[in-house]
Amino acid sequence: MSRAVYLLGLAIFAQGTSELMLAGLLPEIATGLGVSIPAAGLLISAFAVGMLVGAPILAVTTLRWSRRAAMLAFLTIFALTHVAGALTSSYGVLLATRVAGAFVYAGFWAVASVTAIELAGPQARAKAMSILAGGLTVATIVGLPAGTLLGQHLGWRSAFWAVAVLSVLAIVGVLATIPGGRSEHLPRLRDEVRSMVNPQLWLAYGTTALSTGAILVVFSYLAPLLTGPTGLSEVWVPVILALYGVGALLGITVSGRTADRRPFRTLVISLGGVVAAAVVLALATSTPWLAVPAVIGIGTFGFATNPAVNSRVFSVAGSAPTLAAAFNISAFNVGITVGPWLGGLALDAGAGYPSVGWIGAALGVLALGTIPLALRIGQREYASASAMTGV
Known part of the structure; x- marks a missing residue:
């Protein structure tokens, strides 16, 4: 299996940590922004909505881009939404960053899935997808509790900064391992x-x-x-x-x-x-x-x-x-x-x-x-x- 497939799994881990970590940070976010727990819980729903619509829209929008360029764009925007989320004191802004981050995360999933399948070949589709989705599973085991611990001891914003740093590392990994240029068959x-x-x-x-x-x-x-x-x-x-x-x-x-x-x-x-x-x-x-x-x-x-x-x-x-x-x-x-x-x-x-x-x-x-x-x-x-x- 190409090491690039494992790198894509690590990128999913970085973004999947953000998807999951709010479940352990709702009390801290609610207190920090002066909103109720149910209102803070809407941040999780907003992320799901962003992912629901983001994948097909971005798949069509970036269809003729090189896959590396598309993934780099998605990761860059994802990192920036977490920087903005870490800096804001506005619930409305944080809600908007959750939707935007989920939107590009869904686009990354779609493009990374096709890329992993192509790199693995038709005889190893499921194995490639297990590695990709394994990044989200590891986020459940490691990212969720780690994000919760960061939020409890250093404030909820520290978890957002951590995801932003992980996203930057994923950008470096994509640059290093994913081939550039467009496919021969657009x-x-x-x-x-x-x-x-x-x-x-x-x-x-x-x-x-x-x-x-x-x-x-x-x-x-x-x-x-x-x-x-x-x-x-x-x-x-x-x-x-x-x-x-x-x-x-x-x-x-x-x-x-x-x-x-x-x-x-x-x-x-x-x-x-x-x-x-x-x-x-x-x-x-x-x-x-x-x-x-x-x-x-x-x-x-x-x-x-x-x-x-x-x-x-x-x-x-x-x-x-x-x-x-x-x-x-x-x-x-x-x-x-x-x-x-x-x-x-x-x-x-x-x-x-x-x-x-x-x-x-x-x-x-x-x-x-x-x-x-x-x-x-x-x-x-x-x-x-x-x-x-x-x-």
């Missing part, structure tokens, strides 16, 4: 749009959104679930979060080595594991020795779906992958937004924390349902192509 918007008219692609997006929602509906309410009905002390929450992250890294690493050869089997096993773990969590929320392994299992199997769904999108998109990859980033963010929203609706209705496990299981079953549909459509397309060629 992508055309017409081809990219035409590739989107494919039911297989939209089924893959459905798998992405549903599987992500199944993970996030549990992860978003993990702390109150563990300290509430599960009955654990608060001191155990960071430990379990770390174990969840280790499980996620293990899942994404193993899946990255199997999904290129057996993408559908990898998806079935991974999603089946998510459903089983979510059901155990729902049934045994108040039993720590069952609930904690179930939580770790959701992280392990949930993140194992990532290389498979990404590889699937690139396989279906064929020679016009940029816009397809961008919409897959948006599909991830649909899951990130919808999963916690559904969990919040259930909790507000008084269903209790076991409900997030049941919702996660239901979303996982729906994601599993997209696989036989994809196989059926694939068989139909193969039969049609065989008939046309007389094979």
Whole structure:
């Protein structure tokens, strides 16, 4: 695997740390800016909105740029938004920097995904994507707690400065490892749009959104679930979060080595594991020795779906992958937004924390349902192509 792919994973780590770290900094930000905790929480929602719309817009805007130039532009803007965020005393300005930073982060994801796939070659798509997405997993294990510690001891602005420095280091890495110049075969918007008219692609997006929602509906309410009905002390929450992250890294690493050869089997096993773990969590929320392994299992199997769904999108998109990859980033963010929203609706209705496990299981079953549909459509397309060629 090209060292440039690992460098792109480190760049995702730098930016992913910013995506995650606000979850541990809300009290400090709220106090520092004189706003309520819910208002500070909107900074997280703003980031999700920026990512949702940023990937397809920037994928089209920079389609004919060299990929190195596009990634350098995105990283530079990302670093500047964090400098501005660290310097401002205005909640409105900070909100705007979160949207802008997420916007270019989504663009970086889209372009970096295509770049990693090209560098790795068609036989190692899933492995390349596991390395890229592994940067976000490491951000969960290292970046989130590190950002929280910085914020608690040196003020929340120090975490923003740290992300800005990491982004500058990523810029240096891109300059050193990513080839410059345009591709010999410049992508055309017409081809990219035409590739989107494919039911297989939209089924893959459905798998992405549903599987992500199944993970996030549990992860978003993990702390109150563990300290509430599960009955654990608060001191155990960071430990379990770390174990969840280790499980996620293990899942994404193993899946990255199997999904290129057996993408559908990898998806079935991974999603089946998510459903089983979510059901155990729902049934045994108040039993720590069952609930904690179930939580770790959701992280392990949930993140194992990532290389498979990404590889699937690139396989279906064929020679016009940029816009397809961008919409897959948006599909991830649909899951990130919808999963916690559904969990919040259930909790507000008084269903209790076991409900997030049941919702996660239901979303996982729906994601599993997209696989036989994809196989059926694939068989139909193969039969049609065989008939046309007389094979």
